[in-house]
Amino acid sequence: MSNGPSFTLASLLESNARNYSDAPALVFEGKTLSHTEYLAQGKRLASAWTKLGLIRQERVAVMSRNRLEICEVYAASEIGGFVTATISFRFAPPEVTYIVNDSLPRILVFEEEFTGLIDGIRASLTSVEHFVCIGNAPDWAVSYDDVIKTGDESFSAIVEDTDICSIIYTSGTTGRPKGVMLTHRGKVACAQSISSLMAAGPMDRILLMMPMFHVGAKDMSLGQSWRAGAIHLHRDFDPELILRTIQDERITITHMAPTMIQMLLDHPRVDDYDLSSLRMIVYSAAAMPTALLRRGLAKLGPVFLQMYGQTEGSGIVLPIEAHLPDGDDRDRRRLQSIGIPFPGILVRIVNEEGKDCAVDEPGEILMRGPIMMKGYWNNSNATLETLRDGWLHSGDMGKFDSDGYIYLVDRKKDMIVSGGENIYSREVEEAIYQHDAVANAAVIGVADEKWGEAVRAVVQLREGASASAADIITHCRTLIAGYKCPKSVIFVDDLPKLPSGKINKIVIRKEHGTA
The missing domain is CATH 3.30.300.30 (ANL, C-terminal domain)
Structure with a gap:
């Protein structure tokens, strides 16, 4: 342990509750949790986990669509020093079984919707001692609401910034999911960087419909929380509901993949809604086609910002001011790039000998900075391969241009x-x-x-x-x-x-x- 206190994700929750107590932290389907209430729920759940026997750095697995409870599960781990292991609700039973048996959680939280799937595999989930159901619980599980009622909101624990806060699984090029270990220190740095890039403030309202089991939506929520802004959650991608929410809740920021942006702009009623509050759409996962960008700019104005990264670490951004489809040749060329490094992030592009590539010479993208992963859970070989000499080896091939903009040459193999x-x-x-x-x-x-x-x-x-x-x-x-x-x-x-x-x-x- 360190000689003094460190700033953790728990510190962020406590700071927001102290300084923005009654302001909304989370909004979902008509229910709002203030920053004070969000902290209290996280403490109750952390306390409840302790009463079930969970100790520091043990895992809680969660399989849920976007809703308040998945955020509370994250918060409980952040406050109690536990580790949240997320499971994609899109996974098939063999995939869920693998992740649970790899992360070895003592507690598995799942939505009522997935009761049948969990029931079919629970006999093989040998580490799980407590099945906790959000909604109507079967007789072999306990109700989430009943569990959280047993907790005490005065709960406190010692959490270090080097502690793991979450394990988020991502498929590797071998096809087997790998658990990415993310620390409080890394996620605090991530929150600070993303908040700065979004120019977020306490009056901002971000709308998230990308799944919270993904690092993308989680990181966006951290960037918003850094300045105590409100997070509005949707369970799924519903274009008309998104349009209505932007209008009615005066949403200022949202996060989508380019395909989602296209479906939003293609919606037959898009012109019926007032979208003037929206000042930023953060997109990721793929480049924005120029024709789509022109449509988006014509409808929404200069609101687009691209972030490049992966679960293991992020650090490259194509800023709003670089989205100029009708600029000169240099401007148009930049639209094909993934941008420039985040402040505080070092990026290299190296050849097979590990030497830096010249301008326009393709090589592997390497990143270094505080927001990189600690390593892969239960996979030291993959960790040693990816984290070498202090650099995260992305597996992506890219190149620099003469202005320092980075272009993907090829994505991860296959x-x-x-x-x-x-x-x-x-x-x-x-x-x-x-x-x-x-x-x-x-x-x-x-x-x-x-x-x-x-x-x-x-x-x-x-x-x-x-x-x-x-x-x-x-x-x-x-x-x-x-x-x-x-x-x-x-x-x-x-x-x-x-x-x-x-x-x-x-x-x-x-x-x-x-x-």
């Missing part, structure tokens, strides 16, 4: 971005290979007007076997989340291979990558 979600082809391929009729398979992304990219499987069947595209897709849905499953399947007699015997995806993309 990664597909569909509707703002990262999908790794290896994971989908592993699911396809479990079909008895499949001999070889390759998964690629193809352009999709609605989702940016869609998953396509190119499949070689075993000799004498038969299967339809629907068979392959239905099979995948039993093993992986629906959004990861192929949207189209092409059958071929043979897949091209490299001299090493590996499947040649360059040729496959060339032959089968047309939308």
